[in-house]
Amino acid sequence: MKKRNKKSLVKQEVRTENKINGQDEFNENQVEGRNPVLEVFRSGRTVDKLLIARGSREGSILEIIRKAKEQGVVVQEVDRRRLDELSLTDGSHQGVIAFVTPYSYVGVDEILAHASEKNEPPFVIVLDEITDPHNFGSIIRTAESCGAHGIIIPKRRAVGLTPSVIKASAGAVEFMPIAKVTNIASTLESLKKHGLWVAGADMDGDLYTSKDLTGPIALVIGSEGKGLGRLVKDKCDFLIRIPQKGRISSLNASVAAGVLMYEIVRQRGQE
Numbered sequence: 001m002k003k004r005n006k007k008s009l010v011k012q013e014v015r016t017e018n019k020i021n022g023q024d025e026f027n028e029n030q031v032e033g034r035n036p037v038l039e040v041f042r043s044g045r046t047v048d049k050l051l052i053a054r055g056s057r058e059g060s061i062l063e064i065i066r067k068a069k070e071q072g073v074v075v076q077e078v079d080r081r082r083l084d085e086l087s088l089t090d091g092s093h094q095g096v097i098a099f100v101t102p103y104s105y106v107g108v109d110e111i112l113a114h115a116s117e118k119n120e121p122p123f124v125i126v127l128d129e130i131t132d133p134h135n136f137g138s139i140i141r142t143a144e145s146c147g148a149h150g151i152i153i154p155k156r157r158a159v160g161l162t163p164s165v166i167k168a169s170a171g172a173v174e175f176m177p178i179a180k181v182t183n184i185a186s187t188l189e190s191l192k193k194h195g196l197w198v199a200g201a202d203m204d205g206d207l208y209t210s211k212d213l214t215g216p217i218a219l220v221i222g223s224e225g226k227g228l229g230r231l232v233k234d235k236c237d238f239l240i241r242i243p244q245k246g247r248i249s250s251l252n253a254s255v256a257a258g259v260l261m262y263e264i265v266r267q268r269g270q271e
Helices: 006-020 034-043 060-070 080-086 108-117 133-146 163-168 184-193 230-235 253-267
Strands: 030-032 047-053 074-078 096-100 123-127 150-154 178-181 197-207 217-221 238-241
Touching (some): 034 047, 034 060, 074 080, 123 133, 197 230, 217 253
Parallel strands (some): 123 217, 197 238
Antiparallel strands (some): 030 096, 047 096
16 A cells, blocks of 8 residues: 655645635635735734744845734744645745635625725626636736736635635735625626626637727636536626637636736726
8 A cells, every 4th residue: 555645644634624624625824935925914914823944044034034023923943844744835835834814705895895995997807616726826916916806706616715826826815805605697697786797708709809898897707627607608798709829729717817807907098
């Protein structure tokens, strides 16, 4: 029988404990990587404890330690192997792991209120069963950069805010309102009642540059494998596509989302 290494056992224990506690598969209170941890401090979210690889005293690590001391956070130096064992991002912790208060999801109404406070037409990203953490993290990062007012994800059959997602977002998750909803299709109906147009990314749609995307809008991105679900697709006011010249039939979900988000920015004349 093949022996399991210590790192695999530790990760399995974390997954098991989370399932027993009714949480997502991975801890949402563990943040890994230098930039994500720095953004946690800058956002004001409470950091309970900080683990630093023993001997790390260069670059951004110094700033992280300084901010931790300013906020009275416990800083513990440990062997890098210990961080490898705890890491939920396949060892991409860059010598630092922070344990923080769990991310607070918002309601859809709060996202719309955020747009109203900024006196801007709502710009909302809706994700239909995105399961790859790197795609989700990249979408969060781009959405924050584009000035989107929030992201909506389903409670089931989709990745949540795992450590891998947080790291892939490069800390943008700390500044992007995210709502979890039970049913994406019914949420789209609600957004329509609030005056938003719903645009779905789909290869059967019209060329994305041919549609007016300047008003209140919800951009819907489908899952990596099957795209938009049938019910979600039916709820869209219109579908838009990105032209492709190569042999690959579709773009990566985060790449497609980025292209479409920046088209919205372009049409709105934001600089």
